[in-house]
Structures are given as C-alpha cells and as structure tokens.
Amino acid sequence: MGFYEIKNSETTLSEQRYYFVLKASNGEIIATSEMYKTKQAAENGIRSVQLNGASTDIKDLTSSTISPFQMTMDSGFFNPMNNK
Template identity: 55%
Template structure:
C-alpha cells in the first residue's frame, strides 16, 4: 500500500511524496505554505489520480519522460521522476493511480 509522506522544508514550507508499497517515490508535490494546504493537496491527488485526463505526459529536453498530475483547475499537484522509456512513464502513472486512493498519510 502506498503512503503520502509529508515533510517540512527549512523555510517552513511543506511538501509531500507519494511512495509506492516498495518505498519508491512515484509523485512529488510543489511547496505549500501550511501543513493544512499540503493535506488538501493530498486529497486532491487522491481525487484526481483516477482520471487519465489529469495526467500530462512530457518529454524533457534530455529526452527522458515524466508526467504531471493536475487538478481540474489546471494546477499541478505533483510531478513524477524522469523515466528512460514511454512504457516506464505509463507504469509510473498506473502506480500513482493504484496507490493514491488508499494511501495513508505519514508526517515526518
């Protein structure tokens, strides 16, 4: 089962990583000004991850592949790691969809 790990940064901001059951980070958030806003971002990931149209597939300038997950208003909720192949990217999206809905929230 996946986990959302909330951590704070030195500047007082918060962010989360969604980790798959094997501990691998599959989605990383932007910074949030408060822990409450960060938790709201997690709830938005849980809601939007089931919708394939919320994932934007991108090819980086170095030729690697990554995706972002966006809310209905277009705001980026999280960004994936870089993948070597398009099939790796597709597996990453599937992992987010599989893990996000039932993932627990852990605060570091």
C-alpha cells in the same frame, strides 16, 4: 476531475527523458513524477499512482522526535530491543 500529462524533457543530459504531471481540473499541477527512461515506464508510473494513490494514510517524516523503538545501534542511538 484531474488528469495526467506525459512530458518529454529534451533538455536533460540524462537518458531519463520522460515524466508525468498530475493536474487538477483547473490545470494546476498537483504532483510531478520522477524521470523515466521510456514513455512506457512513465505510463506504468501513472498506473501505479492510480492504483496506490487512493490511500488516506499520511506519514509525517518531519518530526524531530524519534521513538527509541525506531533507533538502531548502527545509527549510534540506543535500541531497547538490542540492549545487552
């Protein structure tokens, strides 16, 4: 079973020094978190992943095809919902 490790990056110039990694049972890193200012915030991040990580949804944002319904006039694209 995988596990989390909280780490302290003392080399960073930022106030955000803590982060966590999720490791597989073989010790391989599966994911690395963002940086957190406090250890407590990193622990909260782990809890959030534990609660929300069971999702099977995958949103592929690499596609270059954009649906006309996702475009907005602000981005310079035609929006059929706002066509006057």
